[in-house]
Amino acid sequence: MKQTTIDKFSQERDRLNKIMSNYTSLTTNRFLSLDNQMYREGALPQNTKELLGLVASLVLRCDDCINYHLKNCFDLGYSDAEIEEAMSIGLLVGGSIVIPHLRRAFAVWSEMRGNETETK
Amino acid sequence: MKQTTIDKFSQERDRLNKIMSNYTSLTTNRFLSLDNQMYREGALPQNTKELLGLVASLVLRCDDCINYHLKNCFDLGYSDAEIEEAMSIGLLVGGSIVIPHLRRAFAVWSEMRGNETETK
Amino acid sequence: MKQTTIDKFSQERDRLNKIMSNYTSLTTNRFLSLDNQMYREGALPQNTKELLGLVASLVLRCDDCINYHLKNCFDLGYSDAEIEEAMSIGLLVGGSIVIPHLRRAFAVWSEMRGNETETK
Amino acid sequence: MKQTTIDKFSQERDRLNKIMSNYTSLTTNRFLSLDNQMYREGALPQNTKELLGLVASLVLRCDDCINYHLKNCFDLGYSDAEIEEAMSIGLLVGGSIVIPHLRRAFAVWSEMRGNETETK
């Protein structure tokens, strides 16, 4: 079975996390733990928080972070139109320098939707 | 009557927008128009979009942009807990370099809440 | 025939643009359209505008954006010395963090010049 | 006689440069010297180089750097339309986060043009 971009990303992420965990101290571990808990349901619903994580990652132009939140947004059931609208905010706030990341994000999204090869 | 930080910010913003409008061409005007329309109700509710604008502004560390979206979030009725949670995402994604902007953002928020001088 | 770095970049860019175009809304499309028109001849000559795009991409450290403008600068007939001088401005403004992008940019430029393997 | 924004900026810059010069070492001095020489006439004309400095400063969102290059661009005789077009590139590449800097830049430009208070 063909491995998707997100599968490969998640697998590599797990591999590197294991290596990293051999070295990290209390401070780093506490930060990573805070980072994990942060996106849970709270005063804001979890799906809003994931969307905030996605747009923050987009304007800061980090592909790995975009992939991570895009996958979570997919699992939470966001529609194409909602994701597109959130990413359009990232594009306008962050400018054309964001476009290469936007292209890759839509390719990953399309792949998760099962439409990797579709063209108009 | 005392003028608030946001009042001063909005007034100065209006003054500069008027000066800028004497110079801007079609490209800039179209961008500014897109920027204005972007936060309107769409596939995502307007208040989610304002929150996305706020967190994007926070991680990119732009006080004027933070003030702008914070005012809109206030007008849309966000609670203290919701705003704090959104900003905590900006803090963890963007790191301690965000703290000075976070401090100023809470001072502006507190002032809008009518609690400028409150201390624990 | 051997495919160049820029050929591969352009091909992948086209592939991703097609996928992206299945999702983008009016706001994103308008932004992308503005972005396309922006570098056309206007008050400033087109070649000056491409150079502005190149240096902006360099200081913001986006390889795809650098490749895009470098290719256009090549097609517009810029000399080695002119491109080097523009990129030296990007280097000094952006600092040593720009160096890895500068290295890759010169490799792409050299390849377009037909000198990929040259060494002093 | 009223002191302009640029006058105040230049005066403060000179004052701080003097203090800094009491501390800087060979490395810093060489960097500052390179930075000064970089915008001189070379393979590219001086006015193109100043425009590159302006747009790089705009996308990196540094008001002092913008003021510095804007003043030089003014002295080199750039027209309103040329400056506006260069800055529109900075705006689209850098995104809406650039807008507050753009507003202040046009106010400084307008003041240098002698039109500080003009409105449409």
Place this chain on the structure above:
Amino acid sequence: MKQTTIDKFSQERDRLNKIMSNYTSLTTNRFLSLDNQMYREGALPQNTKELLGLVASLVLRCDDCINYHLKNCFDLGYSDAEIEEAMSIGLLVGGSIVIPHLRRAFAVWSEMRGNETETK
């Protein structure tokens, strides 16, 4: 007695911290607590860690963060030459866009040294 730049900065920082503390939740508080503990003596000596904080703040161009670490570096007994050398690394890594922050940092340093008005 005349209040120094750092006195004013610290006072305003305290004032804003008090306001912020009325709003912050567990996540933000834990992050702020981690941030406080991070610069304590550990595997690395405290003064090395403050220098790391200073240079990180310089390349990320945050005046408040620079002031905070510069004050701590002063209190830890760093010499002019050591601070200058650390900041020259920030300058070369971060580029000329760092210069305005460098100027202000040296003015604050000079003031802490008791030499505010010195010129060569």
Place this chain on the structure above:
Amino acid sequence: MKQTTIDKFSQERDRLNKIMSNYTSLTTNRFLSLDNQMYREGALPQNTKELLGLVASLVLRCDDCINYHLKNCFDLGYSDAEIEEAMSIGLLVGGSIVIPHLRRAFAVWSEMRGNETETK
């Protein structure tokens, strides 16, 4: 014999440096020369300076720059705990957006330690 990540990185870096050297002018060459000399023993010991370079590269999120300084820190004999502590400062200052670079940095560090495949 298996080539390590750092071997590949250094080899590619050398290859690109040779190409770049066919194009660079006096300004770029002087900058690159300053950059080389900057990390030498001075008012600050060389190993402190390499650590400053590492953390600056981490918060600015440049993998090549991180690899370069990580290799030098390894050669200078830094311990796991010291490197981890320096990188935890980069993580907290730069935020969760730094995590993907941190993961890759620990994988490279682990590989240099001869522990590439270790897991807890």
